[in-house]
Amino acid sequence: MDYAVTAELEPPVAVSELDALQQEGIAAVLDRHLAMVEGVADDIDVLDYRIEVHPRGASVVLAVDAPSLSSAEQAAAAVLDELIGESDVLTGWAVAHSEVRITEDDFNRRLAEADDELEAAVEEALDGAAEEVEETALDAEHWRERLGSLAARLRAFGPEAFGRGGQPGEGERLAAGALVHAVRVVTDEIFYDELALAVNNATVADAVGLLVLEELPPCYDHRYDSLFARSFLLATAAVAVRLTEPAWTPPRTVAESLGLRLVVNEARVMLEAAELMDWETSEAAFGAFADRAFADLDHEELYEVALPLADDGELETVEQVGKLEAELRSRGLAFDQWFTPRDGSAREQGTHPYLWSL
Secondary structure (H helix, E strand, C coil): CEEEEEEEEECCCCCCCCCHHHHHHHHHHHHHHHCCCCEEECCEEEEEEEEEEECCEEEEEEEEECCCHHHHHHHHHHHHHHHHHHCCCCCCCEEEEEEEECCHHHHHHHHHHHHHHHHHHHHHHHHCHHHHHHHHHHHHHHHHHHHHHHHHHCCCCCHHHHCCCCCCCHHHHHHHHHHHHHHHHHHHHHHHHHHHHHHCCCCCCCCCCCCCHHHCCHHHCCCCCHHHHHHHHHHHHHHHHHCCCCCCCCCCCHHHHHHHHHHHHHHHHHHHHCCCCCHHHHHHHHHHHHHHHCCCCCHHHHHHCCCCECCCCCECCHHHHHHHHHHHHHCCCCHHHCCCCCCCCCCCCCCCHHHCCC
8 A cells, every 4th residue: 555654854953954055955865865765675665755855854755655554654764764874964864753644645535525525515505595595694693693602712802802992892792702713713724734735745835725824924935834834833722722811911923923813814704704794894893902912023014025036936046035034034023933932031931842943
């Protein structure tokens, strides 16, 4: 049976980050060695491979024909360990982990099944078109009740955060409930996007059909890979949990600010889709919330950043990109600063251990 084994290779501890030239060199070394690999054992073969080198190391996907999942993982780790041992360039590198993910065919099959289910649901909805008006009214009423019940879970703020003063009305309570509901939606969407990026060994710049990560600042869409998606999920979860606590702690990192921004956008979309609040009204309501929630993190600036491009659409020189990166770094907005607390505390303080190595 064919398995897609994803392995992460880490450079020596002394190497904090690979520059562009080092990344190219590591990719060439890995490609040269992996191209010579054929059989691992009598019943295990390496069919194909893909390589992606990034500043923190390298991701290698091996297509392995093996009798079992565990043997595929062991074979992949053995191939990479041998490769590292034979190359002087890779001295000190190590295989961080090796695990089987679903194959691309499996992923496409699941998408096809989901499409079939969606098509059946659409046909069923069309069969009941004569009752559309009544059903819409019932649906809106359902969401009004549902969001109203969720509003109380937004303990860090309460409905008054969505108004400009005075006693909160139904609109403020619906906005509060929609924010709580949006947390679950965005969380599910990040899980989906991470799977899509991992299976295809892609970044947001290469992928199509993603649900939510495409809404992040486009200037770094070539950096949003599956590892980033997992890290971003944890940052979003951290700020979401604080929404349910008695006292509010504003986003401590750029990633947390962007995660909260996605939740706010989803809440507004949901309210409009359920015909409970139009876009203009929700803009005012969530603008009032943003004034209280986001503190002084200027994450919105990232959406105005444009990477310098040449006439052929390729990135301009390293010097120009480096200059832009330096400007972002001076404001704490460079990509490698997204998971670093902006309040001056130690990076590990109050941060999930998974993010410490970023």
